[in-house]
Every structure is written in C-alpha cells, then in structure tokens.
Amino acid sequence: MPNDVSIGRAAEATGVKVPTIRYYESVGLLPRPPRTESNRRLYGEPDLARLRFIRHARELGFEIEAIRAMLDLQARPELPCAEIDALARRHLADVTRRISSLDGLKRELERMINCCRRGRVADCRIIETLQHHELCRHHRPAPDARRRPTKGRGQRQ
Amino acid sequence: MPNDVSIGRAAEATGVKVPTIRYYESVGLLPRPPRTESNRRLYGEPDLARLRFIRHARELGFEIEAIRAMLDLQARPELPCAEIDALARRHLADVTRRISSLDGLKRELERMINCCRRGRVADCRIIETLQHHELCRHHRPAPDARRRPTKGRGQRQ
DNA sequence: CATACATTCTCTAGTGGCTAGAGGATCAAG
DNA sequence: CTTGATCCTCTAGCCACTAGAGAATGTATG
Numbered sequence: 001m002p003n004d005v006s007i008g009r010a011a012e013a014t015g016v017k018v019p020t021i022r023y024y025e026s027v028g029l030l031p032r033p034p035r036t037e038s039n040r041r042l043y044g045e046p047d048l049a050r051l052r053f054i055r056h057a058r059e060l061g062f063e064i065e066a067i068r069a070m071l072d073l074q075a076r077p078e079l080p081c082a083e084i085d086a087l088a089r090r091h092l093a094d095v096t097r098r099i100s101s102l103d104g105l106k107r108e109l110e111r112m113i114n115c116c117r118r119g120r121v122a123d124c125r126i127i128e129t130l131q132h133h134e135l136c137r138h139h140r141p142a143p144d145a146r147r148r149p150t151k152g153r154g155q156r157q
Numbered sequence: 158m159p160n161d162v163s164i165g166r167a168a169e170a171t172g173v174k175v176p177t178i179r180y181y182e183s184v185g186l187l188p189r190p191p192r193t194e195s196n197r198r199l200y201g202e203p204d205l206a207r208l209r210f211i212r213h214a215r216e217l218g219f220e221i222e223a224i225r226a227m228l229d230l231q232a233r234p235e236l237p238c239a240e241i242d243a244l245a246r247r248h249l250a251d252v253t254r255r256i257s258s259l260d261g262l263k264r265e266l267e268r269m270i271n272c273c274r275r276g277r278v279a280d281c282r283i284i285e286t287l288q289h290h291e292l293c294r295h296h297r298p299a300p301d302a303r304r305r306p307t308k309g310r311g312q313r314q
Numbered sequence: 315c316a317t318a319c320a321t322t323c324t325c326t327a328g329t330g331g332c333t334a335g336a337g338g339a340t341c342a343a344g
Numbered sequence: 345c346t347t348g349a350t351c352c353t354c355t356a357g358c359c360a361c362t363a364g365a366g367a368a369t370g371t372a373t374g
Contacts, residue, residue, distance in 0.1 A: 085273045092266040109249040
C-alpha cells in the first residue's frame with residue numbers, strides 16, 4: 001500500500017466520501033494535506049487514521065464539535081481523559097433518552113396501525129389519533145408551558 | 158374561546174411556535190388564513206385542529222411530505238385508507254430500525270465507558286476504540302462496497 | 315500518440331425543518 | 345400618550361453534508 005494516496009483512495013480506504021473529506025478539511029477537522037504539483041491532495045496513513053476516527057465517531061452519533069474536542073484532547077496525551085469520559089457519558093445519556101422516546105413512539109404507531117380497520121379514510125383511526133392529542137401517551141400541556149425543547153437535533157440514527 | 162384568534166393565540170393553543178406556523182404556511186402545509194384589516198393572520202378552529210395534527214405527527218417523526226400526504230388523503234374521506242396504513246407501517250419499520258441501531262450504539266458506548274480507566278488520554282480506551290473500527294460491532298467493509306446509505310436523516314427523536 | 319473516460323479541482327447552491335434577527339407597523343394596558 | 349407586547353416581511357443561519365457546474369489533470373486502450 002502506497003504511503004501517499006489520492007483523495008479517492010483515501011475515501012475508499014476509510015469509507016468517507018470524497019466530498020465529505022473535503023468538507024472536513026474545510027471545517028478544520030482534517031489538516032490541509034500536501035498537494036501534488038498538479039494541486040491534488042495527498043494523504044498519508046495518519047490522515048487515514050484520523051478519517052477513520054471521525055467516521056466511526058460520526059456513525060456513533062457524536063457531533064462534529066464533540067469529535068473536534070476529542071481530536072484536540074488526543075493531541076495532548078498527558079492530560080487526564082476525564083473530559084472524554086464525560087463526553088461519552090453525556091452522549092450515552094442522550095442515546096438512552098432517544099431510545100426510550102422512540103420506544104413510546106413505536107408503541108403508539110403499533111396501536112394506531114392495529115386500530116386501522118382498513119376501511120375508508122373517514123373511519124381511519126390513524127388520522128383520528130393524530131388529531132386528538134389527548135388519546136396518546138404525551139402529557140397534556142400546561143396552558144402556559146412551552147414544550148418541545150428543540151434540543152437533540154441534527155444527529156442521525 | 159374566540160372563533161378567530163391571532164397567530165400568538167394559535168401558537169399557545171397548539172404548541173406550535175409562531176415562526177413555525179408561518180413556516181408551515183410558506184410551505185403550503187397550512188392554508189393562508191384571512192387577515193385583519195391591519196394584515197394580521199386570523200385562525201379558526203379548523204386551522205387549530207390542522208396545526209395540532211401537524212404537531213403531533215411531527216412529534217411522532219413523520220416527515221413534512223408524509224404529513225402533506227396524510228392531509229391530502231384526509232380531504233377525501235371516501236377513499237380507502239390503505240395508503241395511510243402503509244405510511245404508518247413504513248414509518249413503524251423505520252422507527253424499529255432506528256431503535257435497534259441505537260441499541261447497538263448504546264452497548265458500544267457502555268463498553269467504551271467501562272473500558273476507560275480514567276487515567277491519562279494516552280491510555281484512553283475510548284479513543285482507541287474509535288480509532289480501530291475492527292474492534293466494534295460493525296461489519297468490515299468490502300473493498301469496493303459503499304456503506305452508509307445516507308438515508309433516514311433529519312428526523313428527531 | 316490520440317482519444318476516451320475517470321478523477322480531481324474550486325465554487326456555489328440545495329437539503330430539511332426550522333430558528334434568529336432586522337426593521338418596521340400595530341395593538342392593549344396603564 | 346406612552347410603553348411594551350405582538351405582529352408583519354424579509355433575509356440569513358443552523359447542521360452535516362450532497363449535488364452540480366465547469367475546468368483541469370490522470371489513466372487505460374487503440
């Protein structure tokens with residue numbers, strides 16, 4: 001395996017798509033690599049390792065900023081890893097919250113589907129269920145309370 | 158309760174934020190309401206019901222386009238509801254997939270955290286785990302296969 | 315060597331589902 | 345009459361990419 005590879009080979013080797021590699025460079029997650037005399041990027045093994053790290057962390061749902069923090073910490077191996085540990089724990093808590101939320105959702109969807117008599121739209125219980133919030137598991141909103149904290153967005157899986 | 162309410166009252170009554178109501182109007186999910194002579198929107202009970210429907214469906218993770226489809230179907234109550242049923246079933250399958258994916262992720266995060274000896278970064282197993290893909294549950298990529306279907310993004314919960 | 319096709323470059327714009335802010339008009343209460 | 349809340353439109357920003365244009369190189373084949 002060659003020491004310096006093109007962006008296409010790097011994409012192949014790491015599973016990160018070519019435009020995404022360039023995107024990571026543009027947001028400073030990946031250092032600007034040296035170029036050939038015809039201006040093409042050349043990546044070495046450390047870059048590939050960094051890309052694999054980023055990809056894996058993204059697959060695990062870590063945000064770009066969290067990955068940036070981990071990469072910064074990684075560059076200072078003499079520091080204690082409490083921060084990374086805390087990051088992972090926060091993320092785990094978030095994942096757990098999302099799972100339980102999805103579980104409730106799944107149950108409600110199943111109930112909706114079971115209620116559907118496969119008749120006409122006029123009798124469809126799914127639509128009815130979606131119209132009347134009080135039929136479902138969500139707690140009723142207090143008259144002045146603001147629900148939907150609008151947090152925890154933008155992550156996949 | 159008044160028959161025609163301002164956008165702020167509508168937001169209060171439905172739990173959909175004011176800018177979000179305007180956004181829904183801009184993308185055609187909500188019809189353009191009549192206005193006062195000073196150009197302010199006036200919503201009636203059917204609009205509020207529609208907004209509650211949209212909000213609930215969004216909370217359940219349905220995409221805007223799916224909601225649009227349901228609202229269109231809702232307007233033709235003589236049609237069979239097979240489409241809505243299929244929509245809900247597809248969505249349920251998606252939710253189930255996301256849950257199992259998150260479950261795997263949760264297990265890996267727990268393992269990572271358990272491996273962290275809370276020592277120095279140099280010895281942090283979390284970073285190590287994230288660097289070496291072969292340590293984790295994901296199947297190894299075939300040399301020419303494209304993983305990460307990049308589908309199922311953009312939904313909350 | 316010529317040609318064809320693949321890869322790469324930079325740049326801009328689009329995605330979804332909102333959210334934030336500017337700058338101005340209007341309303342309700344004291 | 346003044347203050348502050350609410351409303352209007354419009355534009356831009358968010359995240360993490362993805363898609364496409366248009367041009368320049370690289371590689372494989374005849």
